[in-house]
Amino acid sequence: MLSTAWTVARELIVIGAFIGIATSLARWSGNIVVAALQLLVPLTVLASAVIAVAAVIAGHPVLAITGAIVVVLSLPLFLPKLIPDPSRHRTGDAPSFSVALANLYFDNPEPDDAINQLIEANADILVMTELSVDLVDRFDRLGGAQRYPSRVHPDPVEGEYAVGIFSRTELQSARVEQHGELQLIAATWVRITASSTTDGDGERAAQGIEVRAVHPDAPSTRVGFTRWRHQLRELRTLLRDLDGPAIVLGDLNAGTFQVPYERLLSRRFRDAHAVLGKAVKPSWGIAPWLPRWVPTLVARLDHLVISREIQVRSLEDLDPVGSDHRPFRAELELHQPN
Secondary structure: OHHHHHHHHHHHHHHHHHHHHHHHHOOOOOOHHHHHHHHOHHHHHHHHHHHHHHHHHHOOHHHHHHHHHHHHHHHHHHHHHHOOOOOOOOOOOOOEEEEEEEEOOOOOOOHHHHHHHHHHHOOOEEEEEOOOHHHHHHHHHHHHHHHOOEEEOOOOOOOOOOEEEEEOOOEEEEEEEEEOOEEEEEEEEEEEEEEEOOOOOEEEEEEEEEEEEEOOOOOOOHHHHHHHHHHHHHHHHHHHOOOOOEEEEEEOOOOOOOHHHHOOOOOOEEEHHHHOOOOOOOOEOOOOOOOOOOOOOOEOOEEEEEEOOEEEEEEEEOOOOOOOEOOEEEEEEEOOOO
């Protein structure tokens, strides 16, 4: 009985990996089942590789060949995400700024520790999702009011999909927008740069960077899946209308290989993790009550999308304190487009 169950399970894993890969390559995500298989592609491909090796050892050539085919078919998906972008440039003397993103978890059992970690990350721009009135109050009491006096979020803060942008310097044009089914938090963050002149005097210039924060619904039901696709479609339209330097941060509830997320990316916008070859590294898949050293296992749902004027210096994962998501901090550079 157990032998039969294991045989069926490994065949289903390989079939699921194949469907996820094929539909991702075909850029189709027509229903919730296909979307789930695309989300799990990193896990099912890894499992297929293990199954193929085990099948060779056990003398099951058909299963071994099938698993190997799945792994080979996955390479066009994986290689662009695993190989750092060779065209990226890090001059070190370009204007830099830092951002951090954290899904705080609406019912976080360790809210003070989670907030303290974000404040200590010392990012210029902080985006937090799954906000609540209590979490905002705690943030301010723990020093956030002094460190991040400029912010924009829904007022009142309600619902598990609330998002906020917090800044150490004044935000311009800060607003909450509703685009169809998508709520968007928008602001212009101003970077002050200094340059030397021939007579030794310094000149200061202001450069605006558009910041957008979002948290689409989870596609965990048929209705939620439809709403999620509509929200990401709205976001894609909004990205097309953005000019100049821009970043988009959020828990998009979309995995790296899911088609509605991949369609956000273009010649103008890139995934910051993919630039450094880290896009497959999961940010979601840990229970909040587990020790912080337990790795996140499922998929990257927390993303930073950057325009072509932005380059990535570094990306650092933080501890998933009381959350099922792993936060990150990024150091970015502002360049003129080529």
